[in-house]
Amino acid sequence: MALLQISEPGKSKNPHDKKYFVGIDLGTTNSLISLVQNGSPTILKDQNGYELIPSVVNYTKDDISVGVPIESNKSITFRSVKRLIGKNYKDFIDNKFFSPCEFISDDSIIKFNVYNKLLTPIEISSEILKFLKKVAELRLAGEISGCVITVPAYFDDAQRQATKDAAKLSGLNVLRLLNEPTAAALAYGLEKKNNSKIMVYDLGGGTFDVSILDLKDGIFKVLSTGGDSSLGGDDFDHLLAEFIENKLNLDIDKNKRHEIYLYAKELKALLSFEDSVKVNLINIGIKSESLVVTQNDFNLLINNLLQKTLKISNDVLVDSNLSIKDIDEIVLVGGSTKTPYVKKVIEDYFNKKPLSNINPDNVVAIGAAIQADILSGNSQEELLLLEVTPLSLGIETMGELVEVIIPRNSTIPVTSSKEYTTFKDGQSAMRIHVVQGERDVVSDCRSLAKFTLNDIPPMIAGAARIKVEFQINADGILNVSAIETMTNKFTSIEVKPSYGISDKDIENMLKDSFDNADKDIEKRNLKEAIVEAERVILAIDSALDLDGNNLLNKNEYKAICIARDDLKEKIHSNNKDIITEAIKNLEKRSEEFVSRRMNSSINSIMKGKEIKEYN
Amino acid sequence: MAIDFNQDYFQLFKINCSVEIDTEKLEKKYLDFQKTFHPDKFVNSTDFEKRLSLQITSYINEAYETLKDEYLKSLYLLKIKGYEINDQNSTISDPDFLMRQMELREELEDLKKLKNKIQKDKFKEKIISLKESCLYDFKIFFASEAFEDASKKIKEMKFYISIENDIKKDG
Numbered sequence: 194m195a196l197l198q199i200s201e202p203g204k205s206k207n208p209h210d211k212k213y214f215v216g217i218d219l220g221t222t223n224s225l226i227s228l229v230q231n232g233s234p235t236i237l238k239d240q241n242g243y244e245l246i247p248s249v250v251n252y253t254k255d256d257i258s259v260g261v262p263i264e265s266n267k268s269i270t271f272r273s274v275k276r277l278i279g280k281n282y283k284d285f286i287d288n289k290f291f292s293p294c295e296f297i298s299d300d301s302i303i304k305f306n307v308y309n310k311l312l313t314p315i316e317i318s319s320e321i322l323k324f325l326k327k328v329a330e331l332r333l334a335g336e337i338s339g340c341v342i343t344v345p346a347y348f349d350d351a352q353r354q355a356t357k358d359a360a361k362l363s364g365l366n367v368l369r370l371l372n373e374p375t376a377a378a379l380a381y382g383l384e385k386k387n388n389s390k391i392m393v394y395d396l397g398g399g400t401f402d403v404s405i406l407d408l409k410d411g412i413f414k415v416l417s418t419g420g421d422s423s424l425g426g427d428d429f430d431h432l433l434a435e436f437i438e439n440k441l442n443l444d445i446d447k448n449k450r451h452e453i454y455l456y457a458k459e460l461k462a463l464l465s466f467e468d469s470v471k472v473n474l475i476n477i478g479i480k481s482e483s484l485v486v487t488q489n490d491f492n493l494l495i496n497n498l499l500q501k502t503l504k505i506s507n508d509v510l511v512d513s514n515l516s517i518k519d520i521d522e523i524v525l526v527g528g529s530t531k532t533p534y535v536k537k538v539i540e541d542y543f544n545k546k547p548l549s550n551i552n553p554d555n556v557v558a559i560g561a562a563i564q565a566d567i568l569s570g571n572s573q574e575e576l577l578l579l580e581v582t583p584l585s586l587g588i589e590t591m592g593e594l595v596e597v598i599i600p601r602n603s604t605i606p607v608t609s610s611k612e613y614t615t616f617k618d619g620q621s622a623m624r625i626h627v628v629q630g631e632r633d634v635v636s637d638c639r640s641l642a643k644f645t646l647n648d649i650p651p652m653i654a655g656a657a658r659i660k661v662e663f664q665i666n667a668d669g670i671l672n673v674s675a676i677e678t679m680t681n682k683f684t685s686i687e688v689k690p691s692y693g694i695s696d697k698d699i700e701n702m703l704k705d706s707f708d709n710a711d712k713d714i715e716k717r718n719l720k721e722a723i724v725e726a727e728r729v730i731l732a733i734d735s736a737l738d739l740d741g742n743n744l745l746n747k748n749e750y751k752a753i754c755i756a757r758d759d760l761k762e763k764i765h766s767n768n769k770d771i772i773t774e775a776i777k778n779l780e781k782r783s784e785e786f787v788s789r790r791m792n793s794s795i796n797s798i799m800k801g802k803e804i805k806e807y808n
Numbered sequence: 809m810a811i812d813f814n815q816d817y818f819q820l821f822k823i824n825c826s827v828e829i830d831t832e833k834l835e836k837k838y839l840d841f842q843k844t845f846h847p848d849k850f851v852n853s854t855d856f857e858k859r860l861s862l863q864i865t866s867y868i869n870e871a872y873e874t875l876k877d878e879y880l881k882s883l884y885l886l887k888i889k890g891y892e893i894n895d896q897n898s899t900i901s902d903p904d905f906l907m908r909q910m911e912l913r914e915e916l917e918d919l920k921k922l923k924n925k926i927q928k929d930k931f932k933e934k935i936i937s938l939k940e941s942c943l944y945d946f947k948i949f950f951a952s953e954a955f956e957d958a959s960k961k962i963k964e965m966k967f968y969i970s971i972e973n974d975i976k977k978d979g
Contacts, residue, residue, distance in 0.1 A: 339851070368851045511976075568851045577843055603873065606847060608866035666862055667847040732853050780854050787857050791845070791864065798840045799822050 212338040214368070214569035215329050216376075216561025219321065219342055219356065221275040221425065222398025222528070224248045225558035226325040228333075229566035234380070234559045237332045245554055246328070248275060250320045252307045259324035269294045269307050273399050273427065274321075277303060277314040278359070279352030291451070315355050316702060319362035326365055338724070339368045341565040343557050345395075345402045346372040346418035347583040349629045350641050350671045357668065358699055364717075368568045370668040372580055374404035375415060376560025377526045380551055384408060384576055389521035390416075392510075394539060394547065395557075396502065397527035399425040403506045405513045405520075416513035417602055418583045419505050424498060426461070426529035432494045433457035433486070437472060440484050452477045464491050465532055492534040499538045506542075512602070523547035528554050579604055582665050586641075589626035593635045598663055601631065605669060610662040612678075619651040625661065627671070644673055650680050715769070722772040726764050729776055733757055733783055736790065744789045756782040813863075816888060817871035827885065827947040829875060838872045841865075879969060882946055882962050891955045893962060900963050909967055916971060920978055932975050939968035 215228045215237075223245040227236045236244040239260065250271045251263040262270045270293050282298035295306040304311040322342075329337055342365075344356055353370055360367045374393030378384070383391055388409055395402040402420040434457040438445070445453070456474060463470045469487040474480070510516060523545055529535060530553045539547050551559065566572045581602045587595040588611065599609045613623065623646050630638030649657055658678040665671055676682070703714065733753065741750055756779040763775040818825040821837045842865065843849075850861040874880045883893055900906065912935070919928050942965040949958035 369848065568848060570852065575843075577846055577848060579842060579846070604869045606862050606866045607869050608863075609870075664862070664866060667865075728852060729854050732857075780856050783854070784856050787854070787860065791857075791860055794844050795841075795864070798837065798844060799820070 211333075211335040213329065213333050213335050214339045214565040214571065215337055215341075216558055216563070216565045217322070217325055217340050217342045217365075218373070218376075218558035218561055219275065219318065219344075219359075220248055220397060220557075221273050221400055222248055222427070223554065224321050224325060225555060226329050227555075227558040227562035228329070229562050229572070234562040234566075236555050236558055237329050239328045240331070246321075246325065248273065248321055250274065250317050252312075254308050257320055259321055269305075271305075271317050274314050274317045276399055276422070278318055279349070279355035280314070315359045316362060318356070318359040322360055322363035322365055326363060337365065339366045339565065339569060341369050341371050341561045341568065342367055343371050343373045343376050343561050344669075345400055345420065345422065346374050346404045346415065347402065347420050347422070348669070349584050349639055350586075350665075350669065351629075351639065353669050357670070361699055362702055367668075368565060370670075371561055371564050371578075372404070372415060372418070373402060373526065373557045374418070374524075375406065375578055375580065376557045376564065377524045378406050378408075379560035379563045379576075380556045381522075381524055381548055383522060383524070386521075390515060390519050391522045391524060392506065392520050392543070393524045393526060394502070394506065394530065395420075395526035396529040396535065397425050398427050398529070399423070401425055401502050401505065402526075403502070403509050405509055405515065407513075414579045414604070415581045415602075416515075417509050418581070419509040419512070421501070421505060424501065426527070428498055429461055429491075429495050429529065429532075430454055430457045432498075433461055433491065436486070436490065436494055437474075437481070437484065441479070441481055443479065445479075449477060449479075453479075460486060461491070461532070464488050488534070495532075495534070496538075499535060503538070503542050517543055520545065524556070525549040525553050526556050580667075580669070581605060582607065582669060584629045584639075585631055586663060586665065586671065587628050587630075587638065589628060589635045595628055595630070595633055595635055595638055599665060603665075605665050606667050608662060608664045610660050613646075613659045613661060614655050615649060615652065615657045615659075616654050618653050620654070620657075621649045621651060622647050623649070623659070625673075627663070627673070641671065642673075646675050648682070650677055650682055652679070719767065719769045719772075722769045722776070723764055726760055726772050726776050729779060730757055730760060733779065736783075736786070740790050740793070741786075744793065745786060749786070753779075753783050753786060813867055817875055817884065820868070820871050821875065823875075825885070825888065827882070827950050829881075831876075834872070834875055838868065841868045878943055879962070879965060882943070882950075882958075882965070885950060886955065886959055886962060889955050891959050893959060893966075898963055898966060900960065900967075902960075905964060912971060916974060928975065928978075932972070935968050935971050935975070939965055939972065942968065 213228055215226055216234075218225045218227075225236055225244060225246065227234055229235075238244055239246055243260075246260050247262065249260060249262045251258045251268050252270075253263070253268045262272070264270070272291070280303070281301065282303055292305070297304045297306060297311060302313050302315075304313055305317070326337055340360070342356060342360060344353055348356070356370060357367055373395055377393050377395065378391050383389070383406075386408055389407075391406040391408065393402075393404045393406065395404075400420065400422050401424040402418070404418040405416040407414045407416045431454065434450070434454040437443075437453055437457065438450070443449075443453075453474070456477065460470055460472070464486065467488070469485050472481045472484040472486060507517075510520070520543060523539065523543055525536070525539070525547045530539075530547075530549065536547065536549065563572075564578070567574055567576050582599060582605050583601060585597045585601040586599040586609075587597045590596045598611055599607055613625075615623065625644045625646065626635070627641045627644065628635055628638040629641050632638050646659060646661070649659060656679065659675055660678050661673065661675045663671060663673055734757070737750070737753065741753075745753070756775075760772075760775040760779050763771050766772060816825065818829075821834050823829050823833055823837075845861050845864045845868065847858065847861050847865060850858050853861075874884050886893060915931065919931055942961045946958050946961040946965070949955070949961060
């Protein structure tokens with residue numbers, strides 16, 4: 194039973210602003226935007242007719258463009274910026290990221306100096322999302338009211354949060370972050386199979402990601418995930434470029450090296466369907482007639498990397514207590530799986546022909562569109578995705594050790610609480626350091642955030658009981674709250690995301706991105722408030738229709754109606770604050786009703802068949 | 809708020825509070841709950857409903873994971889009976905068992921150095937069967953309400969699980 198299925202896109206009051214729910218594959222190398230139209234998923238093309246939009250952002254002194262790289266000294270071009278999202282300086286160094294400009298690093302988020310403006314990877318990513326949004330709005334001649342964005346299954350909290358922040362900056366409303374492998378399985382309609390185990394092997398441009406999914410009774414469950422965030426087709430290109438350099442005995446500068454790298458990319462594509470290719474570097478000004486690269490050369494080059502992916506795949510299988518023979522389907526994702534040798538290695542190792550009839554470049558975006566369609570309520574399909582957290586969540590304890598609070602592969606959403614006490618008389622604050630990872634020592638894990646619990650009521654040492662609750666929501670994002678249980682007083686928490694940006698930063702960035710800052714922001718806020726108000730009214734109305742008479746007495750029913758009608762009136766006030774106030778009021782008035790509905794659902798599930806069984 | 813998060817997990821799923829549970833029923837109820845309350849069903853709802861959905865599904869997940877796992881379920885059963893095992897009281901003072909622990913730890917360290925897969929698998933099997941026998945004993949003690957003895961078995965089981973995890977980590 195669905196409680197409040199309220200979205201009715203066909204019923205918009207104004208037929209001209211049709212609302213769309215799209216799927217977005219925000220990839221390291223390429224990005225795509227897609228949606229389900231008349232029941233079938235389609236990738237939307239940009240104005241030049243391309244589906245794959247390179248995740249490339251160019252900045253010139255007074256313009257930003259996305260997609261085609263500008264190779265000129267009058268621009269700064271970012272590629273593969275997804276590698277840096279939600280990451281810190283150390284990751285940046287480890288990541289072989291080619292920085293096109295100067296950058297600043299303190300111990301938190303990295304900032305690039307782009308024509309004297311400091312930009313974070315979040316802002317750069319948001320340009321790609323803005324572009325995709327524009328592509329869709331142009332194609333559909335309508336408004337994008339919600340989206341599903343895919344992320345690698347092992348993205349940690351910081352990376353997920355950063356992705357959501359980028360979406361916020363681009364003006365997109367994120368319905369859900371969806372794990373890429375789950376999206377791929379959705380694209381193949383594998384949810385219709387019952388009781389099967391699926392391996393999703395995703396070798397993209399910059400990341401390798403493998404997941405085991407379990408399908409049972411129409412419910413998707415991610416059993417385990419693994420991968421390597423710094424392994425992908427880009428590495429193939431680097432190896433191939435290195436191979437060419439060595440064979441030709443070249444001694445070249447950084448720029449030339451980059452050009453050879455770009456050439457290697459093309460060469461790789463050619464080697465997918467030709468046995469051998471004559472290397473031609475004339476355009477770069479290098480003599481290379483003597484050099485021929487064969488498919489076999491290339492296969493040998495990438496073999497080590499592929500073996501590494503197989504080892505990771507096997508570890509992930511072991512993690513779910515499975516072996517190769519238990520796998521029913523293998524789904525191939527990512528442009529790099531188009532390489533014939535990759536397919537062959539997988540088929541040989543797992544002794545099974547992998548699914549690859551949907552273009553592996555598109556498969557994730559297609560799945561995202563399907564999920565967006567289901568979440569929006571447009572789709573008739575009853576589908577539920579249950580996902581797990583990819584990394585253990587822990588806190589720092591004595592001696593810089595990690596105490597696990599939420600173990601990895603726990604089904605989300607998940608909550609866990611931990612009780613702390615004070616060790617000094619009258620102590621009013623304490624610090625908590627949250628990390629994510631599988632290692633025992635703090636410095637080997639990723640630092641997520643440092644929290645300060647303030648306003649602890651003064652008591653003698655050891656008397657305060659502070660219950661800190663860690664909650665990972667359905668997007669895999671962490672929230673923390675704390676309460677002193679002796680006095681039932683909430684302690685405030687100061688969140689310092691280790692490598693992210695704060696809400697205030699986002700607000701400022703949004704302001705910066707508007708020319709007429711104040712006016713435009715006001716307009717946007719007002720519009721958002723109106724949309725929110727309409728959504729809430731719709732939700733309440735449909736709830737009243739279904740259960741109003743059963744669960745409310747006349748007066749209660751009336752009180753909710755009054756609050757609703759009040760909101761309906763206030764929508765026309767053109768004042769964001771007044772509307773927001775009226776929304777809050779309506780929500781407040783209907784809280785009891787909502788609780789009763791939830792309870793009645795819980796009761797009906799709990800009773801279920803027992804009525805028959807016991808009566 | 810009227811939803812009772814304090815009822816025990818067995819009550820939630822309407823299954824008998826005992827060491828042997830109807831797992832089919834547990835699975836079915838779990839899925840019914842998820843189909844109704846998962847946050848995906850509430851993306852267009854009011855904030856209050858979103859919060860409730862998050863709270864309810866977190867609670868249901870926790871309950872399900874606890875009852876599904878033999879060790880966690882055993883800990884939970886003991887807790888209901890007033891025999892909570894926590895960090896402070898989980899060590900075992902029985903000298904024989906301490907000796908055994910040390911021997912097994914040493915054996916594992918030696919195996920790690922040897923890197924012999926067959927021997928390691930054999931060792932792993934031994935640990936698993938020791939763990940299983942703890943669980944078996946636990947069930948008998950628990951059923952006969954010998955909760956002290958049952959607790960001891962679970963503490964032993966905890967040790968075997970940690971060894972098993974170490975083997976897994978070693979690959």
